Amino acid sequence: MAPDWPAALRVYLGVIAVGNLVWEAAHLPLYTLWNTGTAQEKLFAIVHCTGGDVLIALTCLALALITVGHRDWPLRAFRAVAAVTVVLGVGYTIFSEWLNIVVRQSWAYSELMPVVPIIDTGVTPLLQWLVVPLVALWLARRTVQRNLVVTASMNR
Incomplete structure (x- = not known):
């Protein structure tokens, strides 16, 4: 019996969307926009960045x-x-943090953002791209494994 990879993809994308939405909102205070932006600008940044995260x-x-x-x-x-x-x-x-902070200066870290010295990248964006995809992939695999067990038990 073949695994249900479309189910895995749905779980992956769902967890990616929700996980990154929560993460973007949670670490916004570590950017200068938290102190300088309006409520609309903050909301736009969260939604815009989450959409980009899903595509990435x-x-x-x-x-x-x-x-x-x-x-x-x-x-x-x-x-x-x-x-x-x-x-x-x-x-x-x-690459994106360097491009947008150093080159384009599209956004900036606040003094609260811990930074990895050698690469001058914020710790929370790096953790975001370690934690959220790994959780999403793990849950996607677990869903497929569970679906196979359920299907196998129904076919007995």
């Missing part, structure tokens, strides 16, 4: 599935897909 996460997963995935994902090649997905997400985050 979907792209990272798609590239991982193309490069190291297996047709029986997420039951097979799960670790490889998870590793590539997270590495791409973290890599993009480092």
Whole structure:
């Protein structure tokens, strides 16, 4: 019986959307916008960044599935897909934070944001791209595993 990868994808995207929405709202006080922006600007930033996060996460997963995935994902090649997905997400985050803080100066960290010195990237954006995708991938795999058990027990 083949795994239900569309169910895994739905869970992944749902967790990515909700997880990043919560994360974006929670770490907004670590950006200067928290002190300088209006309520509308803050809300727009949260929604805009969450939408971008969903697109980035979907792209990272798609590239991982193309490069190291297996047709029986997420039951097979799960670790490889998870590793590539997270590495791409973290890599993009480092680039994006540098581009938008240093080059474009589109946003700035407040003095509250802990920063990784060598790469001058905020700790919370890095943690976001470690925690949220890993939780989403784990729940996606768990959902498929549970669905297979339920289906197998119904076919007895």
